[in-house]
Amino acid sequence: MTSNLEYLEQNDPAVFAALKGEEERQRSGIELIPSENYTHAEVLAALGSVFTNKYSEGYPGRRYYGGQEYTDQIENLARDRAKAVFRCEHANVQPLSGSAMNQAVYLGLLEPGDTILAMDLSHGGHLTHGAPVSHMGKLFNFVRYVTDPVDGSIDFDQVRNDALAHKPKLLLCGYTSYPRDIDYAAFKAIADEVGAITMTDASHFGGLVAGDAMKNPFDFGFDVVTTTTHKSLRGPRGGMVLCKKEFASKIDKSVFPGLQGGPHMNAIAAIAVTLLKAQQPEFKQYAQQVLRNASTLATELMNRQASLVTGGTDNHMMVMNTMTSYGLDGRVAEEVLDQAAITTNKQIIPDDPNPPLRPSGIRIGTPAATARGMVESDMVQLAEWINTCLRNPEDQALLAKTRGDVEDFCRQFPVPGLE
Numbered sequence: 001m002t003s004n005l006e007y008l009e010q011n012d013p014a015v016f017a018a019l020k021g022e023e024e025r026q027r028s029g030i031e032l033i034p035s036e037n038y039t040h041a042e043v044l045a046a047l048g049s050v051f052t053n054k055y056s057e058g059y060p061g062r063r064y065y066g067g068q069e070y071t072d073q074i075e076n077l078a079r080d081r082a083k084a085v086f087r088c089e090h091a092n093v094q095p096l097s098g099s100a101m102n103q104a105v106y107l108g109l110l111e112p113g114d115t116i117l118a119m120d121l122s123h124g125g126h127l128t129h130g131a132p133v134s135h136m137g138k139l140f141n142f143v144r145y146v147t148d149p150v151d152g153s154i155d156f157d158q159v160r161n162d163a164l165a166h167k168p169k170l171l172l173c174g175y176t177s178y179p180r181d182i183d184y185a186a187f188k189a190i191a192d193e194v195g196a197i198t199m200t201d202a203s204h205f206g207g208l209v210a211g212d213a214m215k216n217p218f219d220f221g222f223d224v225v226t227t228t229t230h231k232s233l234r235g236p237r238g239g240m241v242l243c244k245k246e247f248a249s250k251i252d253k254s255v256f257p258g259l260q261g262g263p264h265m266n267a268i269a270a271i272a273v274t275l276l277k278a279q280q281p282e283f284k285q286y287a288q289q290v291l292r293n294a295s296t297l298a299t300e301l302m303n304r305q306a307s308l309v310t311g312g313t314d315n316h317m318m319v320m321n322t323m324t325s326y327g328l329d330g331r332v333a334e335e336v337l338d339q340a341a342i343t344t345n346k347q348i349i350p351d352d353p354n355p356p357l358r359p360s361g362i363r364i365g366t367p368a369a370t371a372r373g374m375v376e377s378d379m380v381q382l383a384e385w386i387n388t389c390l391r392n393p394e395d396q397a398l399l400a401k402t403r404g405d406v407e408d409f410c411r412q413f414p415v416p417g418l419e
């Protein structure tokens with residue numbers, strides 16, 4: 001029987017060639033972008049399934065189209081597993097991405113013009129946390145807190161002062177570029193003082209919460225947690241809103257029909273698969289190993305005189321100040337490491353004097369490397385390569401030789417879903 005991939009190869013060689021190129025790129029280099037990961041073979045199977053053919057507007061048992069016997073089964077599975085994994089009362093698994101899930105929360109629980117207190121983009125928050133260029137930044141009154149200029153951590157005196165001064169309806173924590181865990185009890189106490197709803201955007205570390213390697217905001221009485229499903233959770237691209245029962249109906253109406261039309265049922269099938277994986281002992285070990293690898297990589301980089309924002313990491317990522325470490329801006333550092341098949345991303349650092357496309361740092365994370373089976377001793381080798389390349393950015397021979405070494409090294413580590 002001809003497989004789907006064989007049909008693709010025969011009938012659209014251009015797309016097939018690009019797919020093979022991307023597979024080889026993912027196999028041969030080290031992926032250190034903290035928001036990326038390798039998903040499971042079972043997830044790829046569900047994503048490429050006939051569930052993509054089905055319209056399922058509405059929710060299980062209340063749909064606007066017939067033929068929902070099996071789509072209801074998978075959406076119920078995904079919701080029940082999400083509730084079990086994150087220990088919460090309600091789950092909506094329909095958001096098409098992380099950005100849509102956050103928009104659904106703001107639009108469902110607040111009125112346009114309401115105040116939201118969230119982390120500033122340049123200090124680690126996400127675009128959807130009220131960056132002025134985002135639509136949400138125009139629709140709601142975002143007040144944005146920054147990190148402490150000395151130690152780089154969240155300054156709770158400032159968060160509290162902002163909360164008392166601006167009386168936000170929603171207090172949002174969570175980040176896209178911040179290397180420390182969150183003091184949920186401190187956020188919750190401030191929110192209670194001003195009567196704000198508490199929300200964590202766990203997009204980056206949702207998988208580490210699911211694997212019990214990081215704290216769960218619901219254990220501190222949080223109202224709403226959002227997470228992407230494709231970062232540390234290792235699922236398909238998508239988002240979930242998890243919340244207390246009292247917000248369930250508003251959240252569901254906000255996702256559909258408020259913000260979206262038909263959900264992507266192939267992605268929801270894949271989310272169900274991801275959440276079954278997340279309940280296995282192997283996933284808990286994976287989540288722990290992500291943190292051990294990040295901690296080792298951070299220590300080894302600092303032993304080689306690299307300077308990391310906040311002086312290390314408690315989570316899966318670190319933010320390196322490449323200007324003070326190596327005299328290179330983040331764009332150059334990213335390009336130098338790319339030449340050695342080590343993928344990172346340029347990153348603005350708190351109070352960055354440089355412009356966003358030439359920022360002062362890079363972001364490095366361990367979820368993808370750990371998914372390939374890399375452990376602490378491999379992080380020592382990685383630190384050595386990163387440090388040597390960034391100290392010798394002009395040495396083409398060295399960068400080419402390192403690329404060869406990295407590619408040889410990577411052959412020991414199968415890519416999930418590809419082998």
Ligand SMILES: *Cc1c(COP(=O)(O)O)cnc(C)c1O
Pocket residue numbers: 035097098099100102125126128174175176201202203204228238
């Ligand atoms: C990645 C991320 C998002 C957005 O996810 P997309 O799927 O890219 O839309 C939202 N919030 C945070 C904190 C993120 O890191």
